[in-house]
Amino acid sequence: MTDVSRLPGAALHHWQWQSRAACRGLGPGRFFHPAGERGEDRDERDRAAKRICEGCPVREACLRHALLTREPFGVWGGLTEEERRPLLHRTAHTVSA
Template sequence: MWVEDWTNEAICRKSTPDELFVRGAEQNKVKQMCQGCPVRTECLAEALDNQIEWGVWGGMTERERRALLRRRPEESWREVLQSARAQHAAAVV
C-alpha cells in the first residue's frame, strides 16, 4: 500500500536538516537510518520525481539518485517503485 502523506510515518521526521543533509561518510549513517523506515520507497520516489539534488532520501545519496535519473530520465519513479513493491509482495506470498 502506498502512503500518500508519507512524511508523518518517516523515521527521520524528528531529525534536524543538519542531520539529514550531510556529506561524505556521514551519509552512510543517514542511509542506515533509512533501512528500517516504513516509507522509504515513498521518500525515494519523491526525491527522484522532483529531482531533489541534496541530502539522503529513501536511503540514497544525491550521487546514487543522479545515476538512476541518467539511466531512466523520463520515468515516473512513483509508478516504477509502486509496481516493484507490488511484484515483491506477490512473490513473497
C-alpha cells in the same frame, strides 16, 4: 524563481508518507551535508543517515519523491545525490522513449 512544475502538488495524499518517516523530527543536519564537508566526515554522515533509512517504512515513497522532484541534495530513500544521479538519467531515457 524556483521551478515547481515537477512537484506533485499540494494534495494531502501526496505528502502523508512523510508523517510515518523514520527521520521525522530529526532535523536536516543528518541528511544534508554542510557547505564544504568532504571526505570521511561526509561519508560518515551519509552512512549514519542511511542507517536511519534502512528500517524506514516509507523508504520507497521517499526515494520516489526525490527522483520525481529531482532533489539535488541530501540522503533521500537511503540514497545520496550521487547515487540517485544514474537513476535520474535512466528514468529520463525511459520516459522519453
